Amino acid sequence: MATEQTLQIKEISAHRGPVPGSGAVRELEVAKLVDVTTCIGCKACEVACVEWNDHPFRETVFDNTYQTMPTTEWNYYNLIKFSETQRDDGSLMWLMRKDQCMHCADPGCLRACPSDGAIVQYTNGIVDFNQENCIGCQYCISGCPFNIPKFNQTTKKVHKCTLCSDRVGAGLEPACIKACPTGCLHFGTKQDMLQIANARASQLRDDALFPLPNAGVYDPQSIGGTHVIYVLHDITKPEAYGGLPANPRIPPSYVIWKYLAKPIGLFIALMGLLAVFFHYIFTGPRLSQPEPTVEREEQL
Amino acid sequence: MTAVRRFDEKARRGFGKLGHTTIHEGELFRHPVYTRFLHWTSAILFFLALLSGLAIYSPWLFHWLTPLFGGGPTTRVLHPWFGLFFVIIYAFQFFNWLSLMRWTAADSKWIRRLKIYIGGKERLEPEYVGFFNGGQKLQFWEIIGGGLVLFITGFLMWFPEIFGRIAVAISYVLHDISALIMLFGIWIHIYLSTVGEPGTLEAMTRGTVTRGWAWTHHPAWYSEATGRDPRADHQRAVDQQKKEKEREDRDSDLIAESR
Numbered sequence: 383m384a385t386e387q388t389l390q391i392k393e394i395s396a397h398r399g400p401v402p403g404s405g406a407v408r409e410l411e412v413a414k415l416v417d418v419t420t421c422i423g424c425k426a427c428e429v430a431c432v433e434w435n436d437h438p439f440r441e442t443v444f445d446n447t448y449q450t451m452p453t454t455e456w457n458y459y460n461l462i463k464f465s466e467t468q469r470d471d472g473s474l475m476w477l478m479r480k481d482q483c484m485h486c487a488d489p490g491c492l493r494a495c496p497s498d499g500a501i502v503q504y505t506n507g508i509v510d511f512n513q514e515n516c517i518g519c520q521y522c523i524s525g526c527p528f529n530i531p532k533f534n535q536t537t538k539k540v541h542k543c544t545l546c547s548d549r550v551g552a553g554l555e556p557a558c559i560k561a562c563p564t565g566c567l568h569f570g571t572k573q574d575m576l577q578i579a580n581a582r583a584s585q586l587r588d589d590a591l592f593p594l595p596n597a598g599v600y601d602p603q604s605i606g607g608t609h610v611i612y613v614l615h616d617i618t619k620p621e622a623y624g625g626l627p628a629n630p631r632i633p634p635s636y637v638i639w640k641y642l643a644k645p646i647g648l649f650i651a652l653m654g655l656l657a658v659f660f661h662y663i664f665t666g667p668r669l670s671q672p673e674p675t676v677e678r679e680e681q682l
Numbered sequence: 683m684t685a686v687r688r689f690d691e692k693a694r695r696g697f698g699k700l701g702h703t704t705i706h707e708g709e710l711f712r713h714p715v716y717t718r719f720l721h722w723t724s725a726i727l728f729f730l731a732l733l734s735g736l737a738i739y740s741p742w743l744f745h746w747l748t749p750l751f752g753g754g755p756t757t758r759v760l761h762p763w764f765g766l767f768f769v770i771i772y773a774f775q776f777f778n779w780l781s782l783m784r785w786t787a788a789d790s791k792w793i794r795r796l797k798i799y800i801g802g803k804e805r806l807e808p809e810y811v812g813f814f815n816g817g818q819k820l821q822f823w824e825i826i827g828g829g830l831v832l833f834i835t836g837f838l839m840w841f842p843e844i845f846g847r848i849a850v851a852i853s854y855v856l857h858d859i860s861a862l863i864m865l866f867g868i869w870i871h872i873y874l875s876t877v878g879e880p881g882t883l884e885a886m887t888r889g890t891v892t893r894g895w896a897w898t899h900h901p902a903w904y905s906e907a908t909g910r911d912p913r914a915d916h917q918r919a920v921d922q923q924k925k926e927k928e929r930e931d932r933d934s935d936l937i938a939e940s941r
Contacts, residue, residue, distance in 0.1 A: 496741055647862045651863075658874075661800070
């Protein structure tokens, strides 16, 4: 758990005039901005992530690209996805996208999780897993539209990018941001990041030499926006960037079923107990016939 | 099918050697040792799966159940195994009972008069009710259907890395619905076999029932098992009871007079 507030002065001794910065409200929501157009695929962020989280450097998988492995892993939160596609005119586009948890405003993993306290969302937008409360059911994996949470078969726990909640809580930027040599990664308030991203996108669109008319900002509203946003060359084809979904969605079963039908269903099933109890109270047992004779039968 | 029947007979004979059923005077043989063994092992596994499943289904209500299984993660690890063994055991029960559970016109007739059955005023079951009544058969097929759904969906959720996230998201709803239907059914099953219809539990524990129980609840089976008319035997028992009562009254009158 991290505190978002650093010290803020309330009163100053023998000070003339108002307290500087008094009444200022901190923007709490943070965001990571990945400007895909300036990523050079150096993987410094991958190494920084592995180092800060104290993960061993795991085995890599070669799949005819520069990519370290096919997907993120339980101890490899951050992965540059390399994909080669063609423009309409047949020329090559070599795309590199930093893939990690998107820290959705409406997190599918949290919606799907049945365990108390295994997944939390902080007010600053970071979605974090508490492994000590994880029961290893892997529902979060099926709730995630970005295929991010990964299961550790040995410990039976699920892990993913924390957006360096431990660093952010201490007022530092995430490790990946610190390592980026090109300025492709930015970190700050969500508002500021959106502003920078939009400015960058319009710069790309209006470029005199090499304009990208479809350049735009990826902040999918179908899940209430994300706390990792991208500037893409072509916002109409996010799938080209290693399968970034254009319209990420949480399976409806994790919303309607979990919060509405589930409690009602359980209530009805438990009512079965009450039903048989009152059946007994109303009609009594059905004894083998002939039953011991009765004096008379009350008809009420 | 004949292979299944042969296997069942062999199993029944084998279990009959391990244990035995004592039939007392005035009792009828109902369930062999093999059936009783299958019933109680599947009952134990059902409740293990149910209790561990409830802890995962609604932790805010049932998290107190997880310590029984060694905490949340262990509960999650054990639950599919309980379910799998339940399915395996119940598969044997399925073949064991298949011929008895075949749906007949009499069962449809029984279901149509369910309201009268629930009302409980008619103390004798209709004469066409055989070894199992329509309700029992319904419960059996509900367990078979529900168990099949639980097994398939449970399997999909057990290995999400093979079957994918959408399969899990759908499976989890179907898994829950089947479990809820079975939970609802189990209340009725336990109630009717214990306090609801006294004498029924002995059929599954000692393997026998009284003749009175048989002609009351399963008249067609009674005539099949004894070759006698259930209604006539019932009437004879009623008459005898009446006679005994009269004699008792007479005796107490005589005692009163002599004083």
